[in-house]
Amino acid sequence: MYIKTISFSPKLVRDNIPEIMRQNGQEPLGCIAETDAEYAKFLHEKLLEEADEFFTPLNTHQNQLEELADIMEIIYAIGKFYGLSVDDVERVRKEKLEKNGGFNQRFILSGRRLTQP
Numbered sequence: 371m372y373i374k375t376i377s378f379s380p381k382l383v384r385d386n387i388p389e390i391m392r393q394n395g396q397e398p399l400g401c402i403a404e405t406d407a408e409y410a411k412f413l414h415e416k417l418l419e420e421a422d423e424f425f426t427p428l429n430t431h432q433n434q435l436e437e438l439a440d441i442m443e444i445i446y447a448i449g450k451f452y453g454l455s456v457d458d459v460e461r462v463r464k465e466k467l468e469k470n471g472g473f474n475q476r477f478i479l480s481g482r483r484l485t486q487p
Contacts, residue, residue, distance in 0.1 A: 382412040413451060417444050
């Protein structure tokens with residue numbers, strides 16, 4: 371017998387979450403993304419959700435570790451969906467780091483002035 375149904379906006383969850391819910395006496399309600407377009411939409415939304423959670427004010431160090439791990443997992447899923455290997459992404463990341471640098475200097479670009487030759 372179910373006491374209450376709780377509804378919320380649909381979101382992509384990790385593969386084991388429905389089974390974990392069942393083990394905790396909950397019935398997961400939802401569906402499998404049927405099309406590539408639908409799955410891509412939910413991957414995008416999940417990436418934004420996890421990034422927002424990482425930057426939540428007063429997040430503890432442990433929470434930040436977990437949220438960053440979630441961000442990395444969703445990035446791996448996005449790469450797999452689009453046929454991009456982790457090794458290729460890492461190679462291009464290193465190439466861009468060598469060519470353009472990282473984000474450590476904290477420079478915020480707000481425009482540019484063109485000079486006449």
